[in-house]
Amino acid sequence: MTAPLLAEYRDPETLRRALARVKQDGHRALDAFTPYPLEDLDQELEISPSRIRYAMLAGGLTAAAFALGLQWYSALIAYPLNSGGRPLNSWQVFLLVPFEVGVFAAALCGVIAFLWSCGLPRLHHPLFEIGGFERATQDRFFLLAAAEHDEAAPGLRHVLEAAGAVVVTEVRPP
């Protein structure tokens, strides 16, 4: 694979057309950078679905189980206290705290899994060196694509430009 090319487009429709042409011509579309999420773009780019939700489920259930276990241990073993004749193991009301804690833990695990799967936080990135890339968070749509071998690289540049790119830049590894 050669050094990837970054093409800048004015609107999402042009980006999608360019993406279709790039795939049609047998090049590899690596990623797209857009100021807001474009529907189904992840499928067009063949991005694997994330497993964030499994991390959230696991984290939430673990924290909830821990909270329930803590209550059980403290109310039955560490500090048994007869409160108005209620059973020591008042598991019905012991469910409230695990629910609250579990939801928060699930969210926290989700955020951590999200950052992990995105490779964030990463305060600097080679793409930030490219002039005009700051508009990826404002109003321009970028496509990152690479040719399979050196001979195909000019062809890819031509495809990107023919689709309406404002500018095509080669991204060199730092």
Add this chain to the structure above:
Amino acid sequence: MTSVLDPALPAPRRWIASERASDVEITQAIAEPLFAPAGRMWWIALLVSLAFALWFMGSIGWLFYQGIGIWGINSTTVWGVAIANYVWWIGIGNAGTLISAMLSLTRQQWRSSINRFAEAMTLFAVAIAGIMPIIHLGRPIYAYWLAPYPNTMALWPQWRSALVWDFWAIISYLLFSILFWYVSLIPDLATMRDRARNRAGQLLYGVFALGWRGSARHWSRLQTLHTTMAALGVPLVCSVHSIVGLDFAASLMPGWQESIFPPYFVVGAMYSGFAMVIVLALAIRWGFELQAIVTENHFEVIGRILLMASIVMGYSYATEWFMGWYGGEHSDRSLVGFEFSGSYAPLFWALLICNVALPQALWFPRVRRSLPALFVIAIAINIGMWLERILIIWNTLSHDYMPSLWRVFHFTFWDWSFLIAPLGFFAFLFLLFVRLVPAVSMFDMRQLAHREGAA
């Protein structure tokens, strides 16, 4: 300051009242005021609210020094303004996340204009709410005993106590709300980083943007995370205010021990929260000249939600009275009579007018489209909801089982302080928020503009 997005009348599109709203224009309209110097009005508002914030801090200091006897509470009416404030503020605080999560799950596109500042409202309101039970403790210095930790006294929290449930509910909810708010803020922080013209702004926004670059892979992950958090957030919000309702319902007092309390508190929270959203939306729309983004149609639909909630509230009140009578308990029946004709009757009638009668004006489309009318109704609802919270406490405590113990609550200066000063503190935090963080979600608005065909 000139408006970037010219508002057009009649609005050409449902949720964007402008002929054109390109990505650039939306970004400029929302982000640019944050880089410009703050106007005089902002400084005046900040200084005034700062005075209130200091008043609040001073009141807390005096309370810690002097004890809770400075309030109008007595040995019968043991709860007062602090507890009513707690319930009211956490009600306001519930609405932001509830609105954002519910509207997101039901794919209501108009949430884009309001979700960011509604969630900020949540954070500040929950933080203020969290202070209230602590200052109401006789010995606030021991507030940390609510947490389970290994200690030399070999003591553990009483897990059957509603106060312990509150502790976990508030902490979990506050932290969850911060995460939920921050996750949807990351892309906008990146926009701010890329627009910042000085080093300090680039560094500050850059660090909090975590290196976001709008990658399709990241967007996909972010949407998965946000939707899942929204799906978790709705039951969490309902559980938090249900637990607040259980503070009352888990007791044995007439007028409190009612199974209707948890859902009735959740609707009340949404009701007062939406009313507060109207007030804040009007302020932001006016202050940042965002008439094209927060449109009359937004206020119109919020007006409909308020109307629906006011009907549910009226139904809940009527259910309480009916069950009080139908249950046949003397103390319950006597309490309903006391509500309508006892010491606090004028306040009770005012509550019914504010929460049930006045919002019926929202049946008329003209009222829902009139911003002054909506403002008046929203303020009335917030007052009515606070009256509801304080009357739930006062009526029951002043009129419980033992007639010889009946006492009435009398407001002291410090009760007024704890009622009014937190409002100024909230305004202070909110004013800082609108200057530091985009008050409207820019990427959501860009997406909305493309869907509406305005871009």
